[in-house]
Amino acid sequence: MAPTPAPVTIDVQRDVAVTLTWPDGAVTRFDLEDLRQHCPCAECRGRRDSNLTVWPVASSPRPLRIVDAELVGAWGLGITWNDGHSTGIYSWELLRPDRPE
Ligand SMILES: [Zn+2]
Numbered sequence: 001m002a003p004t005p006a007p008v009t010i011d012v013q014r015d016v017a018v019t020l021t022w023p024d025g026a027v028t029r030f031d032l033e034d035l036r037q038h039c040p041c042a043e044c045r046g047r048r049d050s051n052l053t054v055w056p057v058a059s060s061p062r063p064l065r066i067v068d069a070e071l072v073g074a075w076g077l078g079i080t081w082n083d084g085h086s087t088g089i090y091s092w093e094l095l096r097p098d099r100p101e
Contacts, residue, residue, distance in 0.1 A: 004092035006074060014066040018077075020095055028096055032064045036081060039088035055083070 007020040019029040036055045068080040080086035
């Protein structure tokens with residue numbers, strides 16, 4: 001299976017959503033809470049595996065907001081959240097679960 005190509009554009013609306021446009025014209029959009037709750041880092045995966053809430057926890061600032069977002073190599077997007085969490089790297093595969101083969 002070929003690696004998922006990088007999106008053509010990444011529109012980060014820091015208070016709302018992240019929208020990605022792919023080379024074939026497909027568009028995927030993720031609400032911030034959805035992205036945060038599906039954070040792919042080891043810590044958050046562990047919390048989900050233990051049926052613990054990933055976000056929000058008692059100390060989570062509300063509303064959720066993206067502080068910073070940057071490309072990680074050629075394969076994903078790193079997001080820093082306003083709760084200080086920044087270890088999750090969202091790969092293109094993760095951000096494009098519906099891609100056609
Ligand atoms: Zn995480």
